[in-house]
Amino acid sequence: MLKLLLLTDTYGRLRYWTAITLYLLILILGSLPGARQDIGQVASGLILHSIAYAGLTFLLFTGGSGLPRQRAVKAVLTIAAMGALDEYIQSFFPYRHGSVGDWAVDVSAAMVAACSLYWLWQRRTN
Template sequence: MLNALLLQPTHARLRYWSAWTLFALIVIVGSIPGARADAAEVASGVVLHSCAYAVLAFLIFTGSHGTPALRAVKAVLTIAAMGAIDECVQSFLPYRHGAVRDWYVDCTAAIVTSTVMWMLWSNRKAQS
């Protein structure tokens, strides 16, 4: 059942829109005063950004259509835009600040996740 939800083409659209919904939640929750400070007690900003944007990249990769290489490019570019939007929103909040370093972490998570997914997806399709 988990395989069907995470990898089957029939749920691709759900995964794609889930990524956008999660991104909206990340931006909204990150805009709540004190929420980031509370999250810092659990994990550092690098860990939070890496995990969050890796999950988003996975959802976008598996929710997109096209060759594995095209899916990887779509995921990386989408995450780069999402990360930039997130940091831009933060720069307008007096209790937060946008950081290019965080955007680099977002992009790195997307590149690593998309590369791994591209390799796995290519092998999966070759075996089919």
């Protein structure tokens, strides 16, 4: 059942739109005053960005279409754009700041996740 939900094309569209929805929640919740400080007590920004954007990469990769290489490239490019927009939006709030370093963590997490998924997807289909 879990394999059907997470890895087959049957629910691919659902995973893709779940990624978009979760990203919008990241933008909204991250813009609330004090929210980042509160969650920062649980985990560092590096950990939060890595987990969030690697998870989004998984959903975009498995929810996307095309060959594994195409899925990986599209997922990383989408995460790069999402991370950049997130940091750009943060720059408008006096209690937040946009950071190129955070964006680099987002893209790095996406690259590691996409490469891992590419390798696993290749093994799964062979």
